[in-house]
Structures are given as C-alpha cells and as structure tokens.
Amino acid sequence: MEHDGMIQAAGERIRGAANVVVVTGAGVSAESGIDTYRGAGGLWEKHDVNEVATASALRRDPAKVWRFLLLLREHIAAASPNAAHRAIAALEDRVATVRVITQNIDGLHQAAGSRTVLEIHGNVREARDPETGAIHALGELDLERLPPLCPRTGRVLRPNVLYFEEAYDPEIMGLASRWVRQAEVILIVGTSGMVPTPYFLAWEGKSAGAFVIDVNLDRSAPMFTFGTELADLFLQGKAGVVLPQVVALI
Numbered sequence: 425m426e427h428d429g430m431i432q433a434a435g436e437r438i439r440g441a442a443n444v445v446v447v448t449g450a451g452v453s454a455e456s457g458i459d460t461y462r463g464a465g466g467l468w469e470k471h472d473v474n475e476v477a478t479a480s481a482l483r484r485d486p487a488k489v490w491r492f493l494l495l496l497r498e499h500i501a502a503a504s505p506n507a508a509h510r511a512i513a514a515l516e517d518r519v520a521t522v523r524v525i526t527q528n529i530d531g532l533h534q535a536a537g538s539r540t541v542l543e544i545h546g547n548v549r550e551a552r553d554p555e556t557g558a559i560h561a562l563g564e565l566d567l568e569r570l571p572p573l574c575p576r577t578g579r580v581l582r583p584n585v586l587y588f589e590e591a592y593d594p595e596i597m598g599l600a601s602r603w604v605r606q607a608e609v610i611l612i613v614g615t616s617g618m619v620p621t622p623y624f625l626a627w628e629g630k631s632a633g634a635f636v637i638d639v640n641l642d643r644s645a646p647m648f649t650f651g652t653e654l655a656d657l658f659l660q661g662k663a664g665v666v667l668p669q670v671v672a673l674i
C-alpha cells in the first residue's frame with residue numbers, strides 16, 4: 425500500500441474504534457526541540473548516561489544526577505507541544521476513550537490537552553521520598569542545595585524518574601497492561617524499541633485483539649526484541665506531519 429492509502433487506512437481504523445491507546449517515546453517530542461535519546465548533538469551526547477541517569481549514579485553522586493535533571497527541566501521548560509501532541513489530544517474529541525502511555529518525562533501531552541496520561545518513566549516536575557513514596561512538586565523545594573530535602577522530615581529526596589537499572593512500578597505497569605488489553609487500536613509513536621516496553625505493550629494489546637499502527641521516521645528494529653514488524657500498519661514520517669493527516673480523516 426502506498427503512503428496516502430496507509431494514512432487513509434489508519435484514519436478508518438481509528439474512526440471505527442471506541443478505545444484507542446497511544447504509546448509514545450522521545451520521537452513525539454523531537455519536533456518540540458527536545459532531543460531524542462539517541463539524537464545527534466543533543467544533551468545526551470554531552471553527558472554520560474552512566475553518570476547522570478542510572479540507579480548506581482544516583483547512589484554514588486545524587487547531586488550530579490539532580491543537576492542533570494534540573495538541566496533537562498530547563499530545556500523542557502523552553503519547549504511547547506508540537507503538532508503531534510496536539511493531534512493526539514484532538515483524538516479525544518473523536519474517540520470515546522483515549523489513553524496515552526508515555527515514556528517521556530516532559531509533560532508535553534498534558535500541556536497539549538491530553539487528559540489521561542500515564543508517565544511510565546516519571547516526570548521532571550516532581551521529587552519523591554524514596555522510602556515513603558511521597559511526592560513533592562519541585563517548585564515547592566529549595567533546589568539551591570542538592571540533593572533537595574523534604575521540608576517537613578528533612579529526608580533526602582530523589583527525582584521522580586525511572587532510571588536505568590531500576591524496575592518499573594508494578595502498579596503503573598499493571599494499569600498500562602489493562603489499558604492496552606482494552607484497546608481496539610494502539611498507536612505507537614516515535615520510539616526506537618531500544619527500551620523494549622512500548623513494543624511489549626503493543627504486543628500485549630495486539631494479542632488481545634488490538635490493531636497496531638506504528639508512526640516513526642524509520643522502522644524500529646531492536647536487536648533482541650520486536651519492533652515495527654509487529655505493527656499492522658507502518659506510517660513512515662514525522663509524527664508532527666503524519667498524525668494531523670490521520671486525525672483530519674476521523
């Protein structure tokens with residue numbers, strides 16, 4: 425099928441669905457100027473992941489991990505939702521149930537108006553007490569001294585982000601799993617499959633009967649897990665171009 429036919433087919437599938445889940449990765453925010461994990465010349469290239477985004481780095485040098493998170497937060501604060509985030513939010517006017525599961529920590533889906541967003545890797549807006557799980561908005565903390573302390577208990581707080589080497593919160597993944605199993609269509613947008621979770625979720629949804637549509641610049645072909653081959657339709661192109669075309673047909 426050529427490209428226009430596939431856009432048409434995607435639009436028809438979504439038009440006929442009452443429950444759509446959108447699973448997103450860093451690619452959905454690329455057109456907002458936020459570097460993808462593997463993008464050239466970006467923040468990630470200038471910082472060693474092992475020094476700033478792993479559980480062991482957090483134990484070794486929490487202040488350094490916090491400094492990188494605050495840098496990301498600044499970078500993100502300068503960004504706005506793009507046409508892809510807006511198209512995903514606009515789905516809510518057309519489909520009864522739309523749920524977004526994102527790997528991104530930037531909050532741009534909510535800024536675009538999506539109301540049901542599960543941030544499986546956390547976010548840059550909050551800190552967490554590692555023992556009690558209590559959440560604190562960063563805006564309410566003294567960030568002059570890092571790591572920040574809970575103003576009430578004086579305990580050291582950590583970013584509310586899932587770092588490499590850490591396990592997913594089972595409650596969050598349980599909810600994600602329930603959502604994909606209820607979905608009639610799963611749109612998977614801008615994720616490389618390097619972190620296998622999005623394609624596993626798509627696989628789980630597909631096993632329960634969902635139709636899977638993958639939107640990406642390139643086919644995702646991770647070495648050890650499945651990627652785009654799992655999809656029933658692959659829409660190649662920029663999410664900010666492809667998604668508004670699809671949503672215009674619904």
Ligand code: NAD
Nearest residue numbers: 449450451454460461462527528529530614615616662663
């Ligand atoms: P990734 O960087 O591994 O892959 C990005 C994918 O997006 C690639 O497959 C690329 O082809 C695609 N892409 C790039 N620009 C696109 C566009 N305009 N339209 C459509 N597709 C596009 O990202 P990942 O799979 O999300 O995994 C990396 C990890 O890094 C994740 O855990 C994520 O949480 C984290 N991360 C988050 C952000 C953010 O919050 N915005 C940014 C960077 C990394």
